[in-house]
Amino acid sequence: MTSVLPPQKESTSGTYTFSSRPRALPNRSKYRDPVAELQEEPTQYGNIMYDRRVIRGNTYAQHILPVSAQPDPIEIQRQQEVRRRAAAKKRAKDQLRPRTPEPVEGRKHIDVQTELYLEELSDRIVETDVECQTDAFLDKPPTPLFVPAKTGRDAVTQIEEGELFDFDIEVKPVLEVFIGKTIEQALLEVMEEEELANLRGQQRAFEELRNAELAEVQRLEEQERRHREEKERRMREQREVLRLEKETAEKIAARVFAKHYLADLIPSIYSNLRDNGYFYDPVERDIETNFLNWLVKDVENTLDDHVLGRKVLDMLIREVVEKRLDVFQQMEQQHNASA
């Protein structure tokens, strides 16, 4: 028998819907008719075992909701099939259920009570009305404190010392782990530091060596440089000295040579000049220039005159000879003509 739900619950969860609404059972006859059974539709109530919303199967895997709110058409088909199959199975099962065989011809089955005490069967159930009402003028006495009756049996238990477990023995492994880990960590850190210290020591030693070598290298470089510079300087000086010496020697030689060279320069100059006629006798020069010019001119004139005379003579002779020739030729011709 289900009771009516209190109204508060419905108001707080407004969106709550029942799959199978609780309801009061109707009055029905004690013994059901087998025919009326089949008319009941299964969808009036929901069986939790066949409710789709209840998760079944493994709880350790997650149930993924389908993406769309609409169920897949395939899903719908499958579910319809399942439903149909279930109905068919139920029907089959009903039919297989052994029933009382049909009555023989001419007879009819009738229900008979076989219990020890017979009961009167009737459709109407015996009811009695009972009423109760408190006295209007009497105050309700205070309800006594409700002490529920003692039910069950009293039992007592007590854990004595040392009964559950021995702390010292149990704590040992835990302690060992703790201490072990702590010491291990500490050891690791100490080793790390030691390693670092060793590395630093090595680094220091290396650095010393390096610095010393560096200083040595630089010192040697410097020394080398200084020596080289010194050498260069000295060599340069030497070269200077040599050069100066050579110059002086050359100068001396040049001087001597020049002196020697210029020694007979003056007489040779004089002789050269005289040879080129820079020292001349003026009378001679005068005679040479003026007198001889005039003489030569005169001679030329005279000779020209002579030549002219001769030319004239030649011309004369020529003319004569030509005339004679002409005459002779004429005579010849005359001779020839006359002969």
Next chain:
Amino acid sequence: MAHTRISNKMPPHIEPARAPIAFGRRAIPKLNEELASEDLVTRQCALASLCDLVHDPERAYETIETGCLENLKRLLRDKDSVVRRKTTEVLYELSVHNVGRDAFLQNEVILSLAELLDEPVDICRVNMHKTLEMLSEFTPGAAGIVDAGLVPQLVLKLPSELVEIQEIILDTLHFCLRVNVSQALASGAISILKEKLLHNSVAIRSKAAQALMGICVPLEGKNEVCKQNIIPILVRLLKDRHPEVAAKAAGSLMIATITTQGKYAALKAMAIPPLLQLVSSPVTEVSLNAIKAITTLAEAPEGRQELLNHVAVLESKQDHSSEIIRRAAGTAVRVITWKP
């Protein structure tokens, strides 16, 4: 709905300050994702766990392979100081491993680290400088730092920082100077180092002398050093009680006196007696550097004259157990007794 969790209650969170580390291969990728989360507490816890894990070289390699460096670079600029501090610690642990250093150079982490130079929180700066120092210890790293132009900035930071950070900066500079000296010289490192030579702390004095040694290696460095009259200070440091300081001072002297100018400056500052004392010191570095300094001073005629009286001391060193000292002593004796 079915779920993969077994019970409704989460397993007990043992250490609230650390994110729970997933098993095996999933550990580092999960922490990487948590690093990129918006929630501050998640990031801090993830960083704390990562810090513990990265000590192991395999985990360090994994961290780099899964590309945590991008997230870490971003977290360096985070507003919360705890996040920055933990990030710098993680980067320091990574830089201890070789793969880490290589990855730093490839992903240009140096520039991101350089942004933290002006960080207000001290511990972040300390870690950042320690990371830079670790990075500079190997040559490509030092070259990377020099290329990023960090050397002048470090030099400028030197006077104003805490003592321990100064030590770390001096170490970093020492390694960077092996690669390139001109940048440091240009930013006036020598005058700053001069002050540091007279600091109270032993470590700072010795590291400053070491850095000076690095600066003196090229010629310009040597000339600068002579010009700024550092040699008398170095000679004074030779008499220091602590052997490291004396060793490094002798080292600087041995390199600075290679030039003629340096030699005469040292001779003027009466460097020879303390150097002779240092030769007989039991510490290898001290006596080695002292012998070398004496060798350079013996190149000058005045030095040679004075040292001819003390040749015996050097000859006694020729039977020393260490080979380099024997060689150095032999060279020294040869140079002193050389006739042109």
